[in-house]
Amino acid sequence: MIILSVEVVPPKRIPILLMILVFIMLVLSVAAVYQAIEAYRNGSLDLASIILSISAIVLSSYMIIQMRSKPIKLGFEMYDVSTTIQCDRCNYETTRKFERGDYIFKEVGSCPKCKGNLFISSIYREVKEKKRKSFFASSI
Numbered sequence: 001m002i003i004l005s006v007e008v009v010p011p012k013r014i015p016i017l018l019m020i021l022v023f024i025m026l027v028l029s030v031a032a033v034y035q036a037i038e039a040y041r042n043g044s045l046d047l048a049s050i051i052l053s054i055s056a057i058v059l060s061s062y063m064i065i066q067m068r069s070k071p072i073k074l075g076f077e078m079y080d081v082s083t084t085i086q087c088d089r090c091n092y093e094t095t096r097k098f099e100r101g102d103y104i105f106k107e108v109g110s111c112p113k114c115k116g117n118l119f120i121s122s123i124y125r126e127v128k129e130k131k132r133k134s135f136f137a138s139s140i
């Protein structure tokens with residue numbers, strides 16, 4: 001039986017300094033592209049600086065997308081809590097998603113096998129279980 005405390009993980013804040021740096025990079029690369037186009041108009045083609053600044057734009061916008069998608073992923077992890085239900089008479093056991101109001105030893109109906117009382121035997125987080133298993137696998 002595995003019992004882990006169910007805690008609400010506060011959403012990680014995006015590092016503001018990194019955010020500012022990425023935005024500066026984006027602005028500078030846009031300015032670099034503009035300068036390169038201006039230089040091209042004046043007759044000198046600087047292909048290397050055009051490629052460099054375009055790749056900088058792509059990289060910085062990719063980073064912005066990554067930073068924006070992170071808090072959403074963390075929000076979903078909170079719902080990876082499972083509840084194991086056991087019968088007090090036979091060995092019947094079932095697992096379902098954690099529901100609001102679940103607690104250990106709470107009675108949740110009757111057993112489909114023997115009509116005995118069903119109770120919650122454990123509440124755990126799936127993410128922690130997976131991490132633990134992979135840790136053991138790598139240490140052997």
Ligand SMILES: [Zn+2]
Binds near residue numbers: 112116
């Ligand atoms: Zn039973």
